Amino acid sequence: MRQQWLLGILGVIGAVVIVVLLLPALPLNRGTLALLHRQPAQAVPLMQQALDRQPQDPFVIWQLGQTHAHAGNLEAAIATLRPLADDPTASPYALRLLIILLTQQGAADDALVLWQTHQQRIPRMPATTAAHLLQAILKQADAPDPTLTYPLLIDLFDLDTNDPNERLLHETLQALDFWDSSRGQQLQATLLWLTHSAPPLAAVTAPAPDPAALADLLELSPDAFSWGDELVPNGSFEQHDALTDFATHWQRWSLRWVAQYVGERTNTAMISGRTGEAWHGNAAMRIETVWHSPADGREVVRAGIISPRIALQPDTSYVLSFVYRTQSNGVSYFYFNQSGRDGFKLAPNAAWQRVSVVFSTGTAATSVQPMILLWNDGTIWVDAISLRLLTLPNGTLPLDRPLVQIGELQG
Numbered sequence: 001m002r003q004q005w006l007l008g009i010l011g012v013i014g015a016v017v018i019v020v021l022l023l024p025a026l027p028l029n030r031g032t033l034a035l036l037h038r039q040p041a042q043a044v045p046l047m048q049q050a051l052d053r054q055p056q057d058p059f060v061i062w063q064l065g066q067t068h069a070h071a072g073n074l075e076a077a078i079a080t081l082r083p084l085a086d087d088p089t090a091s092p093y094a095l096r097l098l099i100i101l102l103t104q105q106g107a108a109d110d111a112l113v114l115w116q117t118h119q120q121r122i123p124r125m126p127a128t129t130a131a132h133l134l135q136a137i138l139k140q141a142d143a144p145d146p147t148l149t150y151p152l153l154i155d156l157f158d159l160d161t162n163d164p165n166e167r168l169l170h171e172t173l174q175a176l177d178f179w180d181s182s183r184g185q186q187l188q189a190t191l192l193w194l195t196h197s198a199p200p201l202a203a204v205t206a207p208a209p210d211p212a213a214l215a216d217l218l219e220l221s222p223d224a225f226s227w228g229d230e231l232v233p234n235g236s237f238e239q240h241d242a243l244t245d246f247a248t249h250w251q252r253w254s255l256r257w258v259a260q261y262v263g264e265r266t267n268t269a270m271i272s273g274r275t276g277e278a279w280h281g282n283a284a285m286r287i288e289t290v291w292h293s294p295a296d297g298r299e300v301v302r303a304g305i306i307s308p309r310i311a312l313q314p315d316t317s318y319v320l321s322f323v324y325r326t327q328s329n330g331v332s333y334f335y336f337n338q339s340g341r342d343g344f345k346l347a348p349n350a351a352w353q354r355v356s357v358v359f360s361t362g363t364a365a366t367s368v369q370p371m372i373l374l375w376n377d378g379t380i381w382v383d384a385i386s387l388r389l390l391t392l393p394n395g396t397l398p399l400d401r402p403l404v405q406i407g408e409l410q411g
Contacts, residue, residue, distance in 0.1 A: 044064075103128075115133055126155075207386070217403050231389070304372050306369060314366070318390055322355050324383070327380075
């Protein structure tokens with residue numbers, strides 16, 4: 001009996017110890033779950049509760065700062081993360097996030113000091129953040145130390161350390177006059193537009209299709225059809241993810257993302273969604289490639305953007321629209337999916353062009369993943385990508401092939 005009593009007491013004590021140990025983590029766990037369910041506003045107070053219980057824990061500080069960033073509270077995120085700058089136990093990813101946020105808030109000089117202090121520990125930077133840090137270095141010296149610029153250019157162009165282009169880049173940067181050369185000047189111009197941060201507009205939806213253009217495409221009167229709600233998230237590129245330093249919901253894509261600033265061989269691809277060169281709102285997507293082929297023509301650069309996959313209903317008609325303009329002689333394409341099999345070419349044009357596409361799905365459920373791709377030397381700006389369900393008179397569709405119309409617009 002006495003032995004059972006002792007075991008019972010020990011069991012109660014053990015349960016109390018477990019509860020005491022787990023209790024501080026409960027708000028943290030719940031906050032993490034809220035983030036996983038894309039509910040940062042609900043996660044912030046939970047993470048704050050966790051920090052109140054463990055105020056010196058660098059991991060909890062990092063999680064709260066990251067949650068503020070997800071919620072769009074960049075100033076709160078920076079204030080939360082700043083104490084970690086002098087904490088040797090802080091996660092390198094927490095320091096990386098602080099550097100990213102500082103550059104987005106216009107404090108690139110502070111970010112550069114932090115990066116230089118912890119350079120050996122910090123993982124790779126997003127391309128735009130690397131561009132901000134490079135600009136901060138160039139402001140401080142006409143001929144910057146290659147040991148500083150080299151690792152940031154590796155991040156900027158996302159080069160593998162075993163890539164032969166990485167070695168070429170390293171050799172080229174040793175030249176004292178690199179930044180005054182044509183290649184260096186070209187790179188500085190790229191840094192300028194990569195770091196241009198257009199003020200974001202809240203809850204901007206891409207404009208609805210042009211009724212007149214759609215009526216002409218369908219050979220129907222404008223009152224014979226209607227469309228549903230917007231299906232493309234962030235089609236105007238106004239929303240920006242502080243953690244990835246890129247347009248929310250969108251992804252970069254490139255076949256060759258390399259830099260060769262040697263002789264006549266240059267091969268680069270840069271993509272940014274924060275440029276102020278917009279047709280609608282404040283932001284647009286800009287894709288720029290520079291390509292000088294060697295004699296054998298093997299070097300090709302292709303770069304673009306891909307949306308999330310969007311589910312479509314069977315036996316249904318849809319209208320997809322967007323605007324674009326181009327510069328130089330690059331060849332641009334629109335694809336319905338990343339496979340690159342279903343799509344069409346976008347003719348070069350310096351003026352904004354509106355693209356309208358009407359298509360029908362088959363009997364099986366399917367999906368699309370809009371993709372804009374640029375080949376070779378040139379620049380394309382894309383804005384206001386929209387996809388909506390289209391209601392048409394009975395008997396008009398389904399179509400056996402998409403209807404495509406491209407026309408010039410102003411504004």
